[in-house]
Amino acid sequence: MTFFSHLKKVAIATAFVLGATAVHADEQYFPLQSYRVGPYAAGGTGFFGGFIDYLNLINIRDGGVNGVKLTWSEGETQYEVEKGVEVYERLKSNPGIAAWNPLSVGIAYAMIDRITDDKVPLITINHGRTDTTDGRVFPYVFPLLLNPYSETSGIVNYIASKEGSLDKLKGKKIVVLYHGSPYGKETIPIYELLAQKYGFELSQIEVPHPGNEQQAQWLTIRRERPDYVVLRGWGVMNPVALKTAQKTGFPADHIVGNVWSNSEEDVIPAGDAAKGYTAITTQASGEQYSVVQEIVKTIYGAGKGNLEDKGRIGSVYHNLGIVNGILNVEAVRIAQAKFGNRTLTGDEVRWGFEHLKLDPARVAALGAKDLFHSINVSWDNHEGDGYVTFQQWDGKKWNVVSDWIAPDWKLLRPIIEKSSEAYAKEKGIKIRTAEDAEAVVSN
């Protein structure tokens, strides 16, 4: 052994150690296609604010998920599909991507092929393409908690509960006022189906985008004298609907809003006209839930909160972001229990989402009791049987006015399967089995 060969060994060892420390500790990365400017900024800032606040809470309070730190970065999309695709291409090369959460139907559609090739999950909480619920055809897409069909069924079940029972719907009259866009039209066939099944009279009226003029529609509604009006609105259409309803004398407490007509931003501009208005939600609003309290204390207390306006803490969109954070983090945790406490691949996180089962006890342990009910995702049901509740606006805040209501999943499943199987046929996709779902790519 010469001196030089020792030296060489030492040098190699040093290089090895340095090299090893240069590799980051385990991290799991969330690419965020957020929108903080443009017409839908209210939703974007609230949702991504809540999501980031929750990820921050996990990092600061728990030191990450089992020691794996959560990281993220944002790209502005303005809710535009091209920008969303550009941000996707920009952020997708980052290591350790857990899941994509674009909160935009258009961007999600454009990503389905791409994320399926990349084998990384795509989460479209409370929205998205209804038939992606069928995990046999869409292995990487998760419309968690509530797809548009379940929302429809939940609303009809709620109206039935107000009337007494589902039989009492017979002979009642319901008007659906929908936004004139792909989003607004998605539920037309399912309302028709439910009207037939339960025997209520149905009339569906379109409001052309953006919906800031609704005199004609509400005059029609007044003529038809419905028992309930379902508002399937978006953005400016919602406050205008409530104000016009007041002008035409239709009572606000007989208007039921859907999941994109349920935020503070929808009712505050309507002022008094919104008093008594009721809307569906998967997550209650308010700051009283312990996970929201912890965020206020730990994150906003330390000046690290993401919302600029602290008055929006606990609002519908902020709480949706927090619930979305819980679901993403728990999917990672569940996948870690199987694959080890390290940076996971997208496919491993997909497995985590497909085993995302949070019963009410687990939800309570996470500090989210009463914030949302439960979720039960499986390899073929990517929605996860989310429960819905209804909140009424009292002029200042939302108050929960119903129990947790279950949509009629059994009724909806065959329709969803028909649509997803048609898609599989059109695209030449092989329908997945339970064994396929257990095969996970780890590298």
Place this chain on the structure above:
Amino acid sequence: MAVQALDAARVPIDWQRLALPAVLVVVAYGLIPAYASSYLVEAILLPFLALSLAAVGLNLLTGYCGQLSLGSSAFMAVGAFAAYNFNLRVDGLPLAATMILAGISAAGIGVVFGLPSLRLRGFYLAVSTLAAQFFVQWALTKFGWFSNYNPSGVISAPHLIVAGFPLDGATGRYLLSVTTVIVLTALVWRLVNSATGRNFIAVRDNETAARVIGVPVLRTKLLAFAISSFIIGVAGVLWAFTYLRTVEPAGFNLDRSFQILFIIIIGGLASMRGAFLGAAFIVVFPLVLSRLGAFLFGGLFDSGVLDMSQRIVLGALIIIFLIAEPSGLSALFDRLKRRIGSRSS
């Protein structure tokens, strides 16, 4: 500009002139497929190619024939939805045929909405082409048949196969896109240097004079609408099938029409090169600004503030640039070339 082009066509083969296209071919078919990253292809080159082709189409109508149109993105939508439906409903239709049929559908709609041009000029015509914009978007949303009764009305692109080769990967889609753009641009290049092209320019420069010297003005205008819409329709197919891979009617809104109009104004009217330079400016420049902004100030501001400041910078640059060079990037390019030429000689 056009006169220069005419002169160029009569000059015998000049090998120096062929050098640039040769380099372009080597880059487009050799270097880019071999070395370009997926980001470069997916986020920059694919939208650049689709918008360039749309701009070539609009330039034919607005730049060469002088008919101002705000319906470009409607014709793109017609192309995209027609291609989707031909592909879906006719079994085994080759991709090239699908694209040609889509272009023909767009041309048909283009001629219909070009009819007012027989009576209207300038801004009035622009406003009447707006009708195309609203009508097409309305029809595509209203009638579920166009999107195969997909509940939300969004279509997704089919598998792309040419002569048995799948082109679904980024490189495959890029090659399809670049080939389509080169072929159509070459055809347009031939056209503007032909008698028809001279008719276009005559109609643009002075309609009455053109009529007096025997140019069939009505036919020429409708032909310009047809060919321009054909090309824009094919650009719509590229946008939907190779770039976004999905399309909803709202994606082809008035903003896109304006974007294409701005491309030809910034790039230079009545210039082939202008369409490409303008598209490059519109597609690439905001991304460069955004990356630069994120790199320099990413830690200080959130993405919303950054995005707003980029818009201000981009808007200011466009104004400054158009004051300095109203004939567009193409003219700037020529001036630069002349200056370099005079220095080297």
